[in-house]
Amino acid sequence: MAMYDNQDVARIMQLVRPNIRQLKPYSTARDEYKGSIGIFLDANENPFNNGYNRYPDPRQMELKQMVSARKGIAVENIFVGNGSDEAIDLCFRIFCVPSKNNVIAIAPSYGMYHVSADINDVEVREVQLNEDFSLPVDALLEKADDNSKLMFLCSPNNPSGNSFPKEQIVRILNEFRGMVVVDEAYIDFSDSDSLLTILLQHPNLIVLQTLSKAYGLAALRLGLAFACKEVMSIFARVKYPYNINLAGMECAKQLLQRDINTEVAAIKQERARVIAALGSIPSVKKVYPSDANFVLVRVGDAHTMYDVLIAAQVIVRDRSHIKGCEGCLRITIGTPEENDRMLEILKKYEESHLY
Ligand code: PMP
Numbered sequence: 001m002a003m004y005d006n007q008d009v010a011r012i013m014q015l016v017r018p019n020i021r022q023l024k025p026y027s028t029a030r031d032e033y034k035g036s037i038g039i040f041l042d043a044n045e046n047p048f049n050n051g052y053n054r055y056p057d058p059r060q061m062e063l064k065q066m067v068s069a070r071k072g073i074a075v076e077n078i079f080v081g082n083g084s085d086e087a088i089d090l091c092f093r094i095f096c097v098p099s100k101n102n103v104i105a106i107a108p109s110y111g112m113y114h115v116s117a118d119i120n121d122v123e124v125r126e127v128q129l130n131e132d133f134s135l136p137v138d139a140l141l142e143k144a145d146d147n148s149k150l151m152f153l154c155s156p157n158n159p160s161g162n163s164f165p166k167e168q169i170v171r172i173l174n175e176f177r178g179m180v181v182v183d184e185a186y187i188d189f190s191d192s193d194s195l196l197t198i199l200l201q202h203p204n205l206i207v208l209q210t211l212s213k214a215y216g217l218a219a220l221r222l223g224l225a226f227a228c229k230e231v232m233s234i235f236a237r238v239k240y241p242y243n244i245n246l247a248g249m250e251c252a253k254q255l256l257q258r259d260i261n262t263e264v265a266a267i268k269q270e271r272a273r274v275i276a277a278l279g280s281i282p283s284v285k286k287v288y289p290s291d292a293n294f295v296l297v298r299v300g301d302a303h304t305m306y307d308v309l310i311a312a313q314v315i316v317r318d319r320s321h322i323k324g325c326e327g328c329l330r331i332t333i334g335t336p337e338e339n340d341r342m343l344e345i346l347k348k349y350e351e352s353h354l355y
Contacts, residue, residue: 002228004203009230012203015149015178016234020094025237028058056246059236063249066256067224071209073196076229079236082243084185084210084223088112090235091181091206092120095149104143104176105152106135108159108324110183113152128324133160133288137168141175151176154183156190159319159330161290163192173202179231181206186292188214188264189271196226203228213293214264217255220248267293271333277343278331281350285327294332302327305346312345314338 013021029043046053064075071078081087096103098121105113107126117124125143130136140151151172155164173180184207187194195207207226212218222244225235271290278287278297283305286298294317299305302320306329309316317330333339 002203003201004228008203009228012179012228012230015095015204017093017095017097020234020238023237026241028055028241030055030058052246054246056242056244056249058241060244060249063222063244063252063256066253070256071196071224071226073199073226074229077199077226077232079225079227079232079239080244081223081225081239083212083221084183084208084225085112085116086239086243087206087208087223087225087235088181088183089116089119090225090238091150091179092116092122094234094238095179096120096122098122101147101149102145103150103152103178104140104148106140106154106157108157108319108322109152109154110158110185129157129160131324133157133162133324135164135168137171140172144176144178146177148176149178151178151180152183153180154185155192156184156186156291158186158292159294159296159317159322159325159328161288161292161294161296163190163291166193166195166198169195170198170202173205176204179204179206181208183208185210185213188260189268189293190291192291199226200228203230206231211252211256214260214267215256216260216263217252220251220255222248222252267333270336270339271295273336274331274333274339274343278346281343281346283350283353284346294330296325296328296330298327299329300327302329305329305349308349309342309345312341314342314345316342 043055060080063080064078067078068075079087102123102125103117104125104127107128114124127136127140127143153164153169156162169182182195184194187209195205199205199207205227209224211222275287275295278284283300284297288296302318306318319325319328319330
């Protein structure tokens with residue numbers, strides 16, 4: 001049961017761009033008739049069956065029902081997108097009037113918030129995380145003005161790997177007048193609770209998750225957004241009618257039944273081992289704690305370390321040019337063999353360096 005009233009909903013609807021509030025969405029051929037039909041002559045499809053000649057369900061009901069069962073969230077509170085990147089872009093298109101509204105975002109964080117903002121011609125007011133990557137709640141709230149429509153928080157945060165305390169995010173939800181987008185792409189690797197547990201208490205909360213990480217389905221491009229039903233129905237109206245293709249939905253329906261716990265537990269165990277091993281390499285100055293499937297490490301010379309790994313055909317992410325991440329590499333947790341190889345290269349480099 002939703003724990004907000006009509007007044008709250010009216011306030012949220014005021015945040016939506018006027019043209020979107022008034023939008024008459026495209027009505028697909030399959031939207032217009034709800035009864036049971038045997039002969040489809042309505043959508044200009046090729047009638048000869050090859051498994052993919054018909055348009056897919058624009059509402060993705062079966063897939064959403066599976067997501068609903070896994071996450072314990074009603075179908076009306078779920079959006080499925082072409083990766084969570086689609087949901088990020090929709091947030092801008094739904095709430096932000098180009099060259100007028102602004103968004104607040106933490107830094108360093110996931111790069112797409114900025115790219116989507118630039119594409120949509122929306123100002124980003126970045127607020128640098130504290131030196132230990134904790135959340136500067138007051139500074140975030142102080143950056144907001146009447147034109148601030150969205151605030152992007154990423155927890156666990158990419159690239160720092162840490163999660164933010166729920167109480168701090170709740171304070172922001174209560175005090176910020178716009179929508180708070182909490183990107184939980186890495187939540188399955190964290191011991192903290194997802195904000196989905198309080199979704200229906202906050203009509204200004206949008207939670208993003210993805211099937212690209214713990215669920216191991218990055219190639220299918222399936223991202224999830226969760227919010228109050230009023231916001232989700234706007235997402236449904238603004239998205240491309242057939243944003244998810246049938247092949248992807250069929251694959252996901254099969255693969256979503258898998259138990260991810262064993263793989264997630266293995267990744268978390270490897271994370272602990274990699275963090276310990278990296279910590280014993282002298283040129284690694286700091287290994288940041290991580291709730292995600294990667295670790296951020298500060299090294300003596302990030303460029304050289306990166307090149308050494310590349311020469312051995314191991315690629316990591318060089319984050320050293322990003323403010324707050326000077327000297328840092330972000331290393332994804334791989335299989336035990338892949339991690340061993342990466343550690344072996346770093347140790348060899350260290351030895352050759354010492355003598
Ligand atoms: N959010 C975060 C924090 C990410 O790191 C990523 C991908 N690296 C995404 C969202 C996008 O995920 P996808 O589009 O694959 O769902």
